Amino acid sequence: MRKLFAVAVVTALGAAAMVVGLAPASTSGPGYLSVVSFSATSKNPNAARLKVTTKALLPRHPDAFIRSNPVVGLAWVDLATNQAFVVTIHPVLGRDSHQNPRGWHAHTVTLSGGATSPNDFCLASINSSPTAGISIYGNTMRVNVRKSKLPVAPQAFDIATGFTVQHDTACASGLAVRAST
DSSP, X not given: OHHHHHHHHHHHHHHHHHHHTTSTTOBOOOGGGSEEEEEEEESSSSEEEEEEEESSOOOSSOOHHHHTSSXXXXXXXXXXXXXXXXXEEOTTTOOOOSSSTTSOEEEEEEEESOOOTTOOEEEEEEEEOOOOEEEEETTEEEEEEEGGGSSSXXXXXXXXXXXXXXXXXXXXXXXXXXXXX
């Protein structure tokens, strides 16, 4: 249970990293964490499609950077509510999802302030681990998900960002999100 909570917190921090796109503490990372463009739209009354394009090819499996960080991900964030939908990969922390537990999978998270530099946000909570259709095509990730599984309407997402989750004692959860630029 403790391990599951830690993974959830790390995932939430990943979501916070989206919001971090506006914060000066954001740090550089591999090109696949640098978002070039994103979208979040309704496909029909029940489904949404989220898409993100990055500067470099997205790895399908953990590379050295992913293996050296607790959590790595891409997030779509609603700045008004601090809610985020994140797609993460975290072999360091282990399994926390039934869908593709060793690879990319989804979470919804809540972010909060209070992180210490160079972190951008605290991971307040990991709210769910929804099943989603995740496809990687070169430097583009597409996600199909039920709208009822998103924390907000797809059109509410203001930004998308790559991120890592890091330990931060200033955060109540002990986890912070560090956005990539």
